[in-house]
Amino acid sequence: MFDKTRDVAQYIIDPIMFLALVGCYGIKTFFSLLIHFQFGTLFSVSKFKYVWFARFWAVYGPQLAQGPGRDRVKLLIPEVTGVVLDIGPGTGEWLELLDSSKLTKVYGVEPNADHYARLREHIKEAGLADIYEIIPAGVEDLSKYGIELESVDTILTLQCLCSVPNQRQMIRDLYQYLKPNGGKWVLYEHVVTKQKGIIAMYQATIDLVWPHFLGGCSITRNTEKNLREAGEWSKIDLKQPAEEPIYHMVPHVGGVLVK
Structure with missing residues (x-):
């Protein structure tokens, strides 16, 4: 009983x-910009x-890719084939x-230019x-980059849909790029909790701050x-990973959808 209480x-x-x-990185970023006179x-x-x-993700991203999610993603990777849209690869940890x-x-669909140098290194590696x-x-x-609708074999999203603007519409738009009769969407994402009451309330409270600290990432998206x-x-x-307890504040879902 004591162990479970401690776990919760x-x-x-x-x-x-x-x-x-993350806040500590914010302070470090502030003083770094100040010292280098980057007032703009x-x-x-x-x-x-x-x-x-x-700056935070350049350090934490590689750690995340080596965490518990790594084994879950490895099980999904064999489904990634053919022409692939890798959405939000960041610095390319996966x-x-x-x-x-x-x-x-x-x-690799990545609008954040600050990630490109490390991303290119990971591509080569x-x-x-x-x-x-x-x-x-x-x-x-x-x-605009010559990618046609219904031309993609696989869409890959790994913990990136939490931060895209207008997620529902973006997902619908991406769906149109999958080939009919077999195009696959492979994903591993964190999602809103399925629990009600205090767990959902606590997650929603945390999410009031979370997006401002983490590049627009939200932990309450359905x-x-x-x-x-x-x-x-x-x-x-x-599926939600079996080892994640119901009171996990940042639960995940992983798997494959086939068009």
Whole structure:
């Protein structure tokens, strides 16, 4: 009983401790910009948040890719084949898991230019330099880069749908790029809790601060619902990891949807 109470308490405290860690990077970013006289960025809230998150993610992103989610993602990676839209790859922490022998072309859709230097390094390290192309834009501009509707074999989203603007519409737009009769959406995302009452209230309270600290990321998005309703699917296999307790404040869902 004592161990379970301690476990619950840890899950309650973890989001607060995580925000405190991110906050420390915010302070470091502030003084770094001040010392280097980058006042244009320093006194623009949006630009400051952009740089703050990029600097934090450059350190934390690789750690996240080595965490509990790594084994879950590895089980999904064999489904990533053909022409791929890699949405929000960030600095490319997951790229080493891809099997280049199963890939024809990969478009990394990443609008944050602060990630590009490290992303290019990871592309090379993963042996994908010949087939991986960075798309420096959002989903709404994919057609400008020659990517046609119903031309993509696989859409890959790994913990990125939490921060995209107008998530529901973006998911519907991306659905249109999948090939009919077999196009796959492979994902591992954190989502809104399915629990009610105090757990949902606590998660919603944390989310009042979370997006401001983490580049617009929200932990209360109903991503699974939006994916299920994006269009007609011939197969849906989405699950919350069995090892995650019901009181997890940042629960995940992973799996594959087939058009």
